[in-house]
Amino acid sequence: MIRTIHVFILVFVAVAGLMSLSASAQTPNEVLAAIKNEAKISNPAFQGFSADRGANFFKQKHANELSCASCHTDNPAATGKHAKTGKIIKAMAPAANAERFTETAKVEKWFKRNCNDVLERACTPQEKGDVITYLLTVKS
Amino acid sequence: MLFDSKKVLPMFTVVLLLTGGMMSVAHAEDEDDEERAPAAKNVLWQTECGSCHVAFPPRLLPSGSWRAVMSGLDKHFGSDASLDPAAAKEIGAFLQKNAGSNRSSSSGKPILRITETRWFVREHDEVPDRVWKNPKVKSAANCAACHTEAESGNYGERSIRIPK
Numbered sequence: 001m002i003r004t005i006h007v008f009i010l011v012f013v014a015v016a017g018l019m020s021l022s023a024s025a026q027t028p029n030e031v032l033a034a035i036k037n038e039a040k041i042s043n044p045a046f047q048g049f050s051a052d053r054g055a056n057f058f059k060q061k062h063a064n065e066l067s068c069a070s071c072h073t074d075n076p077a078a079t080g081k082h083a084k085t086g087k088i089i090k091a092m093a094p095a096a097n098a099e100r101f102t103e104t105a106k107v108e109k110w111f112k113r114n115c116n117d118v119l120e121r122a123c124t125p126q127e128k129g130d131v132i133t134y135l136l137t138v139k140s
Numbered sequence: 141m142l143f144d145s146k147k148v149l150p151m152f153t154v155v156l157l158l159t160g161g162m163m164s165v166a167h168a169e170d171e172d173d174e175e176r177a178p179a180a181k182n183v184l185w186q187t188e189c190g191s192c193h194v195a196f197p198p199r200l201l202p203s204g205s206w207r208a209v210m211s212g213l214d215k216h217f218g219s220d221a222s223l224d225p226a227a228a229k230e231i232g233a234f235l236q237k238n239a240g241s242n243r244s245s246s247s248g249k250p251i252l253r254i255t256e257t258r259w260f261v262r263e264h265d266e267v268p269d270r271v272w273k274n275p276k277v278k279s280a281a282n283c284a285a286c287h288t289e290a291e292s293g294n295y296g297e298r299s300i301r302i303p304k
Contacts, residue, residue, distance in 0.1 A: 084219065085193040086278040086285070109224070116220040 028094050028101035032132050039125035046126070054134025057127055063120040068131070070118070077140045093138035101132055179293035180238035185231050188223060194283045194290045196254055198238035205250040206235040217252075255280045267302075276303040 032049070039046045058068040058076070071089055072080040077096040080089035091097040101107055107128075115123040123131075179197045189195040198206065210232045214222045223231065254260055271277060276285055283290040289299040 082192050084217070084279065084281075086282045087191075087193055105224075113220040113222060116214075117218075 025102045026104060028132065028136055031101045031104055031107055032129060032136070034104060035125050035129045035132065039129055042125055049126070049129040049133040051130070051134040051137045054130035054132070058131055058134060062118050064118070066118045068114070068118065076135050076138045091140075093135050093140065095136075095138060096140035100135070107132075180234070181293065182231070182234040184227055185234050188227060188231060190291070192219070192221065193281050196283075197293060197295075198235045199240040200254045200257065200259070201239060201251065202241055203236050203239035205252060206232070206239050208250040209252055210235065271302055274303055 036049070039049075058072075059074055061067045066083070071083050072092050076092040079091055081087070082089060090099070092100055094100045111123055111128050115121065115127075180199070185198075186195045201209070209216070210228060213228070214220055251257055271286075272280060274285075278285070283295070286300050286302050287295050288301050289296075
């Protein structure tokens with residue numbers, strides 16, 4: 001009997017934990033707003049993000065003949081593929097994949113890694129914001 | 141910045157409960173048939189190591205190799221795979237605890253590629269060149285190209301399908 005109660009308590013705690021996890025997830029617009037604040041701080045002349053600039057940045061080749069599109073393809077609503085390992089990468093556009101840009105720590109982790117690989121430097125808040133603004137305009 | 145305080149407690153609870161269930165599995169490793177033995181698992185290892193390639197089973201490299209891999213994540217086979225310190229610590233400890241043995245190289249330097257271990261070479265010596273060159277395989281790191289259940293840690297013979 002005591003064991004049954006324990007199991008119930010465990011299940012309840014696990015479910016409550018999972019629910020509060022999803023409840024505290026961010027929206028892409030919240031993630032973008034945080035990057036906008038960074039952009040304003042790093043550049044007093046900041047004039048907003050541009051989807052066109054983001055699209056160019058996404059498709060253009062940077063250092064090492066690599067672009068974002070090298071792995072994520074020219075269509076961010078499509079499934080991509082890791083250029084080296086061939087592992088499938090889920091779509092980047094939130095319209096096609098609702099998980100995208102819902103967690104600031106994850107967004108920052110991947111910008112840090114991928115900007116280092118593709119540009120051999122960190123991306124500016126302006127560049128990150130332009131890219132997310134572009135990805136938010138892509139229809140599935 | 142990295143950890144939202146509202147998230148940490150529930151996340152900790154979930155991870156704790158999940159690892160509890162997996163620890164019992166980790167003890168059941170069978171030395172005679174390690175491809176089919178239930179593999180050691182860790183949620184963070186699975187998500188982090190598994191985001192660019194299959195999360196390679198820790199037993200496939202000795203502890204010295206994993207130490208070397210974990211200390212060079214910012215230049216991980218040509219890619220930046222850096223982790224935040226907390227994640228690196230947890231994954232590093234998991235790899236150390238479940239690392240394999242007896243696979244050090246003759247030069248004494250730690251082997252970084254699983255594909256260079258004697259074990260890997262022996263296990264794959266019947267695989268013809270054309271299979272490795274198949275664009276569907278692309279890389280020897282792409283275990284899942286042939287081991288259809290690699291994602292869940294099953295590398296047994298029965299789940300192997302060589303792509304045409």
